[in-house]
Amino acid sequence: MEHQLTETDGVRVLAVHGRIDVSSAMTLRDLLGAQIDSPAARVLVDLSDVALIDSSGIGILVTAHRRAFGQGANFAIAAPAAAVARVFAMTRTNKLLAIYDSVEVGVAAMRRG
Amino acid sequence: MPDSMTISSRVECIDDARRWVAERAQTALVHAGGTADLELALTEALANVIEHSYAGQGAHEIRVGTEVTEDVIRVTVRDWGRIADARTFVRRDLDDPGEGGYGVFLMEQLVDDVRRELPPDGGTLLTLTKYLRTPNERRRS
Numbered sequence: 001m002e003h004q005l006t007e008t009d010g011v012r013v014l015a016v017h018g019r020i021d022v023s024s025a026m027t028l029r030d031l032l033g034a035q036i037d038s039p040a041a042r043v044l045v046d047l048s049d050v051a052l053i054d055s056s057g058i059g060i061l062v063t064a065h066r067r068a069f070g071q072g073a074n075f076a077i078a079a080p081a082a083a084v085a086r087v088f089a090m091t092r093t094n095k096l097l098a099i100y101d102s103v104e105v106g107v108a109a110m111r112r113g
Numbered sequence: 114m115p116d117s118m119t120i121s122s123r124v125e126c127i128d129d130a131r132r133w134v135a136e137r138a139q140t141a142l143v144h145a146g147g148t149a150d151l152e153l154a155l156t157e158a159l160a161n162v163i164e165h166s167y168a169g170q171g172a173h174e175i176r177v178g179t180e181v182t183e184d185v186i187r188v189t190v191r192d193w194g195r196i197a198d199a200r201t202f203v204r205r206d207l208d209d210p211g212e213g214g215y216g217v218f219l220m221e222q223l224v225d226d227v228r229r230e231l232p233p234d235g236g237t238l239l240t241l242t243k244y245l246r247t248p249n250e251r252r253r254s
Contacts, residue, residue: 019131022160023124052149054156055215063212083149090222091215092207 003031009111013078013103015046020057028057032064032075039072042110046103048079053087065097078106117178120159122192123171127159130177134188141181141245151188154223154241157216158190166194166237185225186243193236 001024002017012035020028035043045061047053061077068075076098080088088094100106118133120126131152138148159175167173178189205214221227226242 019128021124021127021156022163023127052153052156054153054160055213055219056160058215059212062210083146083153086146087153087219090219091205091210093210096210 001027003028005031005035008107011042011044011107011110013044013046013107015049015103017049019052020050020060021052021054022056025054025056025060029060029063032060033067036064036068036071036073036075041068041071041073041075043068043073043075044078044100044103044106044110045076046078047084048081048103050081050084053084055091058087058091058093061097062093074110076100076106076110078103115178115180117176117189119174119176121171122163122167122173122175122194124160124163126175127156127163130159130175131155134177134179137179137181138186138243141186147243147245150223151186151241151243154220154227154243155188155190157220157223158239158241161197161216162190162192162194162237162239165197166192168195181245184245186245188241188243190239190241191232191236193234196231196235196237 001020004015006013014031014035035041065075078100079102080099088099100109116137120130134155135148135152138151162175163169173194176191180187204218205211224241224243228240230238232238
């Protein structure tokens, strides 16, 4: 798993590349923990280049969502590929997490929010 | 024809097994998404073995096998570690999302059959079976 962090209109966009599994989940947890650092934080995770996410990755995203919610920060997912979106649907975490169709739509929504 | 490879019980080795199985599945599976499903089910199975059967210790062996027949692809995961009691596996209540408990559920959703056997020489043999054709395709043939 690799990543890039950029900022657009006050929204921190974490683009993740590769596969998110038990070997990389702790890295993702630390990355998200560092970014969800204040009530003003707006963090969008770009999953467009992620081919696989396992149960540990799903758990990390749920935890990040709860951490952000608890702090009053804003956390969302953008552009999951079909295989990854399917895992969100299977686990019903798509009902909990804010998931946008694209980074552009996500940034626009979070900029306003 | 059955085929197998061995990895160490370390999470960093899961990707090696996943790629090896994906290569075999891609030539056998005819419906879209089947290989991705098998890769994820295998990931969950191996993570369980490393965490539970071998308690996170990386010096043990896990043998991963594939067998392709006319109708199915079977992926086997063989370990010689502690035998986990399947009744104690944590299962996530899907109406209460949380950090853990999705692994076994996902594995069972992603393949058509999950079989757990206890071989006489110890450890566990897990077999993940995925049909090569959809139910409609099987009915038509």
